[in-house]
Amino acid sequence: MTATDISSLKDLISDFLTAEEPAHQTSIEALTLEKGHLHLILRTTAKGAAFLQDAQTTLEDRLRQHPAVSTLTLSLTAHRPAGPAPRKAGAESGHRPLALGKRPTGRSAPPEACLPDVRAVIAVASGKGGVGKSTTAVNLACSLARLDLRTGLLDADIYGPSLPHMLGETQKPVVENGRLRPLERWGMETMSIGYLVDKEQAMIWRGPMVMGALTQLMSDVSWGALDVLVVDLPPGTGDAQLTLTRKLSDKLKAGGAVIVSTPQDIALLDARRGVTLFEKTETPVLGLIENMSYFCCPHCQERTDLFGHGGARKEAEALNIPFLGEIPLLRDIRCSADEGTPLVLRDPDHPASQAYRAIARTLKDRLFPSSC
Numbered sequence: 001m002t003a004t005d006i007s008s009l010k011d012l013i014s015d016f017l018t019a020e021e022p023a024h025q026t027s028i029e030a031l032t033l034e035k036g037h038l039h040l041i042l043r044t045t046a047k048g049a050a051f052l053q054d055a056q057t058t059l060e061d062r063l064r065q066h067p068a069v070s071t072l073t074l075s076l077t078a079h080r081p082a083g084p085a086p087r088k089a090g091a092e093s094g095h096r097p098l099a100l101g102k103r104p105t106g107r108s109a110p111p112e113a114c115l116p117d118v119r120a121v122i123a124v125a126s127g128k129g130g131v132g133k134s135t136t137a138v139n140l141a142c143s144l145a146r147l148d149l150r151t152g153l154l155d156a157d158i159y160g161p162s163l164p165h166m167l168g169e170t171q172k173p174v175v176e177n178g179r180l181r182p183l184e185r186w187g188m189e190t191m192s193i194g195y196l197v198d199k200e201q202a203m204i205w206r207g208p209m210v211m212g213a214l215t216q217l218m219s220d221v222s223w224g225a226l227d228v229l230v231v232d233l234p235p236g237t238g239d240a241q242l243t244l245t246r247k248l249s250d251k252l253k254a255g256g257a258v259i260v261s262t263p264q265d266i267a268l269l270d271a272r273r274g275v276t277l278f279e280k281t282e283t284p285v286l287g288l289i290e291n292m293s294y295f296c297c298p299h300c301q302e303r304t305d306l307f308g309h310g311g312a313r314k315e316a317e318a319l320n321i322p323f324l325g326e327i328p329l330l331r332d333i334r335c336s337a338d339e340g341t342p343l344v345l346r347d348p349d350h351p352a353s354q355a356y357r358a359i360a361r362t363l364k365d366r367l368f369p370s371s372c
Helices: 003-020 046-064 133-146 163-167 207-219 239-247 247-254 267-279 311-319 329-340 353-365
Strands: 027-033 039-045 072-079 118-124 151-155 181-185 188-192 226-232 254-261 285-296 323-329
Touching: 003 039, 039 046, 046 072, 072 329, 118 133, 118 181, 118 239, 118 247, 118 267, 118 353, 133 151, 133 163, 133 188, 133 226, 133 239, 133 254, 133 285, 133 353, 151 239, 163 329, 181 285, 207 239, 226 311, 239 247, 239 267, 247 254, 254 267, 254 311, 254 353, 267 285, 267 311, 285 353, 311 323, 323 353
Parallel strands: 039 072, 118 226, 118 254, 151 188, 151 226, 254 285, 285 323
Antiparallel strands: 027 039, 181 188
16 A cells, blocks of 8 residues: 555545535545555435445446455445534433422423522532531521521532431421422421431432432422521532532522631631632632631640631631631530530530521621611
């Protein structure tokens, strides 16, 4: 095989197509010549394919007359015109991993239909796990409910739902007309995927399943009329965060995001990423909370800054967002979560309970000034 052979074969084919089939836009897709065997693929249209089926013998005969060709294989391919982009699996294509029976609408709720009777959404987020975000979300939600706000609490962590344990709830939600009824607990409407699956079950789901389930927890739950829905997000800046900001953009603009971090630099670095995500999605950042701000010895009352102190306040100033307050690292907070009774209810006069209530009051004053 030489470049001259290839060139002369291409000229022969082009001349044939121009003379015999000029209107059908047939062209050479691929051409190889090895040890006398020619492999030719022609790209054509539907009409061109019909013509070439009749003219194929003539073309093959001409190609075999070429001195470099002893055998040949001729194939046709037709490229379809570009159509609408396929819909992605997940929430946008109606992927509903939670089997709730037949729904009246028969389709996924559009973004504007999610939480139609909820005035505002507060997303409690963190850049990394292990900073006490869920404990903070539960105690803030309870505090908001004690401030006479009709409050809901949604556990959006599909892989690691902790809400049922922290609220001491073991019941299963009821399904009515394809919609879940949230469970009332401590004066709040609550929902978590942990209510629907066995606590030992691992959620081995990919992104589309997670987004679909999260969408269902918003649109397929009868949340009713609420002043505020507190959403406990999983750590990070992934599918759950993007799904929430896309589906609930208007509700989040009426509310906003609360970022939880410990004082240490590595946690603040991840918290900064969380702030950036919400800013890019035009979600108001209500402020930054420093959790595990300090440890107070229950015996001698000596204060120790295990993870440093004041880092979140400095970070909030650098990011030009409000600093909402400090929550200490105390055994009582952990015990109350393990026992299923939030600390603000178990011991309202506890210093940590007072800190939670102060943050909740700040959030209420900002979001609902007319009710203050």
